[in-house]
Structures are given as structure tokens and as C-alpha cells.
Amino acid sequence: MSTIKLTVAQALVKFLDNQYLEVDGQEKKFVEGVFTIFGHGNVVGLGQALEEDSGDLIVRQGRNEQGMAHAATAFAKQNNRQKIYACTSSIGPGAANMVTAAGTATANRIPLLLLPGDTFASRQPDPVLQQVEHPENYNITTNDAFKSVSKYWDRINRPEQLMTAAINAMRVLTDPAKTGAVTLSLPQDVQAEAYEYPEEFFKKRVHHLERRPANQRVLAEAAQLIKEKKKPLLICGGGVRYSEAAAEFKEFAEEFKIPFGETQAGKGSIVWDHELNLGGIGVTGNSAANKIARDADLVIGVGTRFMDFTTASKQLFQNPEVEFIGINVCEFDAYKMDALPVTADAKLALESLTETLKEADYSSSYQNEIEEVKAEWLQESERLFNLEYNADNFTPEVAGHIDEVLTEFNADTESVLTQTAVLGELDKLLADDSIVVGSSGSLPGDLQRLWRPKKPGTYHMEYGYSCMGYEISGSYGVKLAAGDKEVYSMVGDGSYLMLHSELISSIQEGQKINVILFDNMAFGCINNLQMSQGMGSFGTEFRYRNQESGELDGCLIPIDFAASAAAYGVNTFTVKNIEELREAVKEAQKSEVSTLIDVKVLPKTMTHGYDSWWRVGVPEVAKKDSVKKAHQELENEIKKARQY
Template sequence: MGTIRLTVAQALVKFLDNQYLEVDGVENKFVEGVFTIFGHGNVVGLGQALEQDPGDLVVHQGRNEQGMAHAATAFAKQNKRQKIYACTSSVGPGAANMVTAAGTATANRIPLLLLPGDTFACRQPDPVLQQVEHPTNFTTTTNDAFRAVSKYWDRVNRPEQLMTAAINAMRVLTDPAKTGTVTICLPQDVQAEAYDYPEEFFKKRVHRLDRRPLTKPLLEEAVELITKKEKPLLICGGGVRYSEAADEFKEFAEKFNIPFCETQAGKSAIVWDHELNLGGIGVTGNLAANKIAKEADVVIGVGTRFMDFTTASKQLFQNPDVEFIGINICEFDAYKLDALPLVADAKAGLKALTKALKEESYQSSYTDEIETIKEEWKQEVDRLFNLEYTGEDFTPEVAGHLDEVLSEFNEDTESMLTQTRVLGELDKLLADDAIIVGSSGSLPGCLQRVWRPKKTNTYHMEYGYSCMGYEVCGALGAKLAEPDKEVYAMVGDGSYMMLHSELVTSIQEQKKINVVLFDNMAFGCINNLQMSQGMGSFGTEFRFRNEETGKLDGELVPIDFAASAAGYGVKTYRVTNVKELKEAIKDAKKSKVSTLIDIKVLPKTMTHGYESWWRVGVPEVSEKESVQQAHQELKGEIEKARKY
């Protein structure tokens, strides 16, 4: 067996450049490239290796370690987990910046490879710059923080350890049942150490996504359960998209006349106006889906984690005879809600279940309920899309509405725009194949309820972690995945200020993205939450400190986001009315560089809950009667919810 003498970093780059994934007979390169921010923990190790011979790996320069890792996550998500970017950072704060992104990828079951630099394995120069010391455990470094948010974690302390670490990393990254963040910690001295690696380690490796079939006993049990039920409901989760099972899902629904609803990750697997598509379900769901869900006697979740926003904190499904079936490649998720666990690939599982139910001539008992409830919801969306503020007689259906806040905001910004009206106009103005990206605040709720995907795989929402700051960085990742499509980051002012670093990278790489910024001068979503639970407004609106009260309850803090972003080289617009919005979108489509549309939207003009409930920790004891009342209501809702 021949050998090649390389440093650990050089060997890792060569290995990554030779990884491929085969799905249904189609083979593609798995690792597209590497996002980098160099520091003293990686610049002369992994940095030197990438400079010397990156092979076919594309090297991007990030601006913030968390931001570039979000971009890598979004790239993998938009590619249905079939391609990835790796991310490398320096030791200490550079590495720690990626921990949040690691949690985001793992929570969403998205493959993300992190290669943080680490402190010296030899320990001779300790303590080095940026090193966190633990006097009772010298093996603990900043990188140990990744353990809790990684699906696989390893530290390469000797050159020969790289081989098992790298192979196991690929095992996890390419397995849809186990995937998430993989962290391989690379001490900076070890990165530069040489070893005679066997040539075989660098051979072309083709990892195959095998579609796990349903076992016969479980299939028979599922058929027996479903055929006893009259009002089934399907839930389209992210697994439907990642498994590319949309056609099988549609066939199943159509053949047996079963309505279906969507999770945030599953939305746009099927276009919005399919006759059986009820839209978003749960806390951020709509009236149609939630009403049907309350009566369902069997709920078939396909590729969903059954998270609290999907199940309305396990309170949504009110039929006393309701039972659950979980079709999921991940056994852990298939068992959620004490479901009958059909541990299988979504496409393979649906095919088998469709064939078996056909033999039983099964049909649901729905008649005109689906059409009726869909029309009711359509009329509500039309109302929301045309909601206007005139300064008089305007009461958005949001708990905690304050006329004085609307009036003050309107006076400061001269804006008459409601959030739902803006979304209605965007629904008409954006290209059918445009990709929208979101993650946090009130926008995910509004978008899951009212956005109407006209093409598949155009709705890109990170809502497993709901990470503020994902939106703009994620838009870059989506653009890298689909460079021929327009990509729009739907982001609130609070989330934009938290992280938008890769907007600059989009300029550098000449990958145009569009930032649609909804400025309501607040963490509006959380302001609604606290007020709906009896608190009143505290620390969530962006206000000056009041000299008289000493509190942050002075006038609203105005920010010209358009002026700020223009300094990056971004094409910018400021919007306060529908005419300006239409003109901005039209002109932005012509732009060759990234754009930012600074839209001043009235506070508290987002959508509301539509017969859903979300459990939060309301204080059991409070001086406020309104909080006491909210706690009593909480106890009542808990009684209605499933206990596990």
C-alpha cells in the first residue's frame, strides 16, 4: 500500500474533496467548499492547506463565524441535505461564535461540518492567546461547548486519528436519520504535523442514501389502524422535501381523499392551491388546518418532529379517539406523541402504505368540509392582504393592541403599511420561483399562514431553532444553492440588527440577495407574547431611556436601515406605502447587486393565533391581576393537552 506524506490539514482537505453522495442512482459531489475566517488557530494550518491545493473545493471568506455557518446550513437545506459546505474558524471566540449555528443545524436535522481550530495538543506554550483554562481539566477547551449541539464530536490530537474522525464524520453527515452538526476539533499544532497517510484514504468515496423500507408487520398494523378511522389528517414535514417524496405524498392524499397540512419545513413541498392542502398547522398555523386537526381521528405525520408549534403544545388534537402514526427515517422522531412508529424513508414508506390501502379500497369520510373550510380561510387571507391603516377605527386582531403605539409610529415614520398588507403585495410582486428565507419573530407565523408558494421548494424557513440572524446569512446560502433564482430574506429589524454579516459576503461574491426588512421598532413578536400574558410592554420596544422615569419607555428609536446598508455597497430603498413598495420591488429585480428594502410597518399588524395555543411559563404568583388571570387560563389549557 502506497502512502502520501501530508500535514493533517492537507490530508483533511484532500479527503473532503473526494466525497460524493449517490441518491437514486444520481451521484454528486458532497462537499462543495469551505467557508473560512482565519485566525491564529487555523490560518497557517488549514489555511495553508486550502491555499496550496483546495482541489475542486470553493473557498469563501465569511464575515462572522456564526453567519457563515448559517449560510452553510441554508445551502445544505436548500439542496435537500445532498450537498454541504464546511466551516473553519480560529480558536476561542471564533470557534464559540459557531456554537449557535451548530445548534441551529442540529435542531433542524441539517448536515453541517465545523472545523474549529483548537489549543495546542502538546500544551507547551499554554496558555495561548484566546485559550480558556480549566485548572482541574486541561483537556477541556472552548470547543467542548460544541458537544451539546453536535451529532458527532471529535478532537484530532494525533495525525493518524484524522482517518477515523473524518470517516465517521461522513457517516453521520450523509445519514438522514442521524444528520446534524459534525464538529472535528483541530489543535493548531496538530494541523501542521505530517504523517504518511495511506493512499487508500484519499480514494473517491461514494456514500449512498439507501431508502429504508417499511417492515411488513408495521405496514400491516398501520393499515389496520387507518382503515378503522374516518377523519384522517396528513402532516407534511420537512422529511417530505428532503426525501423528495412530494409526488408520493400527493398521490397518497388524493387516492384516499385525505386533507393535509404543512409544517414550516414542509411548506412548499406542494404548491399552496392544491385542493387538499389546508396550509400551515399549529401555533403559526391557520384556521382551516387547525379546525380540521381538532376533529381528526388519526394524524399521520410524515417527516415531522411533532414540535410544539406543530401540535400547539400537544393541545391541538381534541378528538378523544385520535391516534398518531409517525413516518420518519429517524426512529427518535417516529415515536413522538406515542405514535405508531413507521421507521422508514418517507418516499418508500408512502409508496408501500399507498399500495396496501388501495387493496383495502379505503376512503376517508370527508365530503365538502375541506372545500368549505379552505374557502373560509381564503376569504380571511384576502382580508389580511388588504388590511389598511387610516388612523381611525383600526383594531388589529392581536392581543395587547395599543392605539397610541400605532399613532406614535405613524407619526414618526409616516407609514400607513400593515405587515399583512406588505405580504399580500409581495405575494403578487415576487416571481413564482423566487425563494423566501425566514427564521424568527412574527414573520414565520405570518408567512406560514398566508404565504402562497406557487412553485415547489421556494419556502425556506429555519424554525427548529428559530435563530435570530439566520435570515440574511441563510439567504446567501440559498443563493449559492440556486444561483439562477431571486432570493428574498424576510427579516424583522430586531433580527437584522442581531446578525446580517454575510450581506457583505454576498457583495464580495457577486451573489445577489434581496433583504426585505420589516421595521416596527421592536422585538414585536415577543412584545405581543408578553402583553398577551398580562405583563404589559417591558424591554421589547426600541425606546430611548426616559430621563423622568429612568426606564426604557421614552420615544421610539428611529433607524435608517437603508442608509446604513448603502455603505456596504447594497442597493437600498425606503418604503412607507404601497406605491413605494411596488416601485422598490420592480427596481430591485433589475439590480445586479444585493438589495435592501427598508419597509416601515406598523406595530401589531401581524396575524394572530387562529384557534391555537402555545404553552409558555406564566408566573404562578404576580402582583398583576392580568398575569394571575393568564396563569389560570394556562392551567385550563394544560388540562386539555396530551401529557406526553
């Protein structure tokens, strides 16, 4: 057996450069490159290997470990999980920064390869800089924190261990049923140790994305169940997108006249104005999808995890005869909601079910219900797109607070913009192939309800983890995947303040992104939640501390986000009315570098719930009658929800 002497780091780089994925007969390079932030735990190990011979891997410098890992996640998501970037960090805080991103990738079922440095396997010297010591267990390091958020975790304590670890990493990363974050911890001394690796370890490896067919018995059961139902509803989940099954999903819906709602991950697989597309479903869904869901006697989830926002905390489906079918390549997800599990690739399962039901000449029994709810929602969405603030939209208690806030906000900003009106204008202004990116706050709800994808693949929402800070980092990763398409990060002021460092990376790399920053001087989404459950506004608006009362109830804190971003070399605009918004978007589209549009939007002007409910933990005991009332309402709603 011929061998080649390499360090662990050099061998890992060489191995990653030779990984390929075959999908439906098309072969592509799987590992595009490596995001790096170097420190003492990886710079002279993995860093040296990348400097000496990175092969065809593209090495990109990050600014924040969490941010670069979000960018890698977004890149993989936009590529339908068929291409990845690896991410390497130093030990300690650099590694710990990536834990949040690992959770984001795993929750969303997106492949993410993390290569954090680790303490010395030899334990000489000891303890090292940035080491967290555990006196009762010396095997524990910072990197053990990745275990709960990784689908595969390993620590390479000896050079020869790299081979099984690397192959297992690829096994998980390329498996659509198992994929998520994969963490290979690399002790800094081991990175530099050499070994005579078999040359065949570095051969070109082609991993095959095998489309799993459904069990014929289960398919027959599913077909029989559908035939017994009159008002089925499809749910288009992320699995439709990742399986590239949009055509099969659309054919299935059209052939049997079955309407469909969209999850955040599934939205955009099919254009918004398809006659059977009801739009977003669940807590952040609209009235069309939720009204049909309420009466459906069968729910067919395709590639969805049936998370609480999709099912309205299991309370959305009120027909006493309702049953569920779960079509999912992941068996764990297929069983949710006590569904008949069709554990299979979405494309193959839909093809088989279509063929079987065609033979039975099946069709749903909907009459005019679909057209009626769609027309009603279209009228409501147009109202929202042209919305001006009106205190009558809120309860008296909340409206009184809003009037005070709006007076103060308007004095600081002179803004007259509502959040939904801004989205309506952006819907008109952005090119049809532009990609919008979001993740957290009130914007995901507004976008799931109101955004109108006119081309497939132009809606990119991370909502499996709803991770604040993903938006700008994710937009950078999407841009790396999308090439010449314009990418727009839809981000709130709170999330922007948490993490926007990869905006600088986009400037460095010449990868233009557009940041639409919605500034309402608050964690507005959570402010809505607390006030809707009987609380006052507490700790969610951005206010100075009142030196007399000692509370955070002083004046609002105005921030000139455009001025701060301009210092990075970003083209910036501040917007307070529709005319300024139009001009800013027009100029941003001409720009060759990243842009930021600081949009001052009036608080409380986002969308709110439509025929749905979200279960949160309202206290059983409280001094305020409004909280007691909210708890009683919670108890009443729980009775309507499914228990499993």
C-alpha cells in the first residue's frame, strides 16, 4: 500500500478537496471551501495546511465565528444542501461562538462542517490559553458543548483517527435524513502531527444522494386514506425544496385539486399566485391557509417537521375527523402529529401517489372555498400594503401605550412609514429573481404572510431556529451561492445589533448584498408578545435608563444605523417615507458594493395573527388581572389542541 506523509491538518484539507456529490446523475464538488478565523488553536495547524496547498478549496476570511458559520449554512441551504463550506476556528471562545450556528444548522436540517481547534491531546502544556478546565473530567473541553447541537461529533486525538472521522462526517453531511452540523474537534498539537496516510484515502470520493423510495404497503395505505377524504390539505415544507420536488408537488396538487399551505422553508418552491397556493400556514400564516386548515379532514405534510408555528401549537386543525400523512425522508419527522409515516424522498413519494390516485380517478370535494379564501386574503394583503397607522387597530390598553411611543418615535425620526407598507413597496420595486433573506423578529411573520415570490428559490428564511443575527451573515452566504442575483437581507434593528460583522466580509470579497434594516427602536416582536399576554412594555423597547426611577423607561434611543455602516465602506441611505424608499432602492440597485437602507418604521405596524394561536407559558399566578385573564385564555385554547 502506497502512503503519503502528511500532518493531520494537511491530510484533512486534501481529503475535503476530493469530496463530490452525485444527484440524479449530475456530479458536483461538495466542499466549496473553508471559512476561517485564525487563532493560536488553528493558525499554525490547519492554517498552515491551507496556506501550503488548499487545492481547489476557496479560503474566505470571517469576522465572527458565528457569522461565518451562518454564512456557510445559508450557502448550503441556497444550494439545496448539495454544496458546503467548512468553518474553522481557534479553541475556546472562537469555537464556542460557533455553537449557536451549529444549532441553527441542525434545527434546519442543513449540512455544516465545523472544525474547531481544541486543547492539547498530550495535555502538555496544561492548562493552555482559553482552556476551560473541569477538575472532575479532564476529557471535557469547550468543544463538548457542540455535542447537543451536532448530528455527528468526534475529537481527533491521534492522527490515524482522522480517516474514520472524516468518512463518517461525509456520511452524515451527505445524507438528507441525517444531515445537520458535524463537528470534528482538532487538538492543536494533533493538527501538526504527521502520519503515513494511505494514498487511497485521498482518492476522489463520490457520495450518492440516494432517493429513498416509499414502502409499497405504506404507499397503498396513504393512497387509500386520501381516497377516503373530501377536503385534504397539502403542506409544502422545506423537503420539497431540498428534494427538488416542486414540479411533482405542483402536479399532485393540480391533478387532485388539493390546496396547499407553505412553511417558512417551503415558501417559494412554487410561485405565490398559483391557483392552489394558499400561502403561509400556521402562527405566521394568513387567513386563507388557516381557514382551509381548520376544516381539512386530511393534512398531507411533505417535507415538514410540523413545528409549532406550522400547526399553531397543534390547535390549527379543528375537524374532528382530521388525520395526517407525513411524507419525509427523515423517519423521525415523518411520524410527527401521529401521522401515517411515508418515509421516503418527496419526489419519489409524490410520483408514486400521483400514479396510484390517477388510477382511482380521485379528486377533492372543494367547491368555491379555495377561491373565496384566496380572494379574501388578497384584499387583506392589499390593505396591509397600503396601511397607515390607526390606533383603532389595537386594544385600548395597547393603543394608549402605542400613541405615546409613536409620538416620541415620530419626534425622533419624522417617519410616517408602516412596516407592511414598506414590504408592499419592496414587493413592487425588487426584481423578480431577487432573493430575500430573513430569520427572526416580526419580519418572518410579515414575510410569510405577505411576500410574493415570483420565481422559485427567491425566498430564503431560516426559521427552524429563528436565530437572531443570521440575516446579514446568511445573505452573504446566499450571495456566494446565487452569483449575479440581488440578495436582500430583511433585518430588524435588534437582530442587526446582535450580529452584522459579515457585512464587512461582503465588502472584502466583492459580494454585494443589500440590507433593508427595519428600525422601530425595539425588540418589537417580543414586545407584542408580552403585551398580548397581559404584561406591560418591559425590557423590550430600546430606552435609556431613567436616572430618577432606575428603570429602563427613559427616552427611546435613536440610532443612525446608516452612519455606522458607512464607516465600513457600505453605501447607505436613511428612509422615512415612501418616496425616499423608492429612491434608495433605485440607487442601491445601481451600486456595485453592499448597501444598507435604514428604514425608520413606526412601532406596532407589523402584521398580527390570522385564525391561529401560539402556546406560550403564561403564569398561573400574577398580580395583574390582565395576566390572569391571559392565563385563562391559554387554558381554554389548550383544550382545543391535539395532545400528540
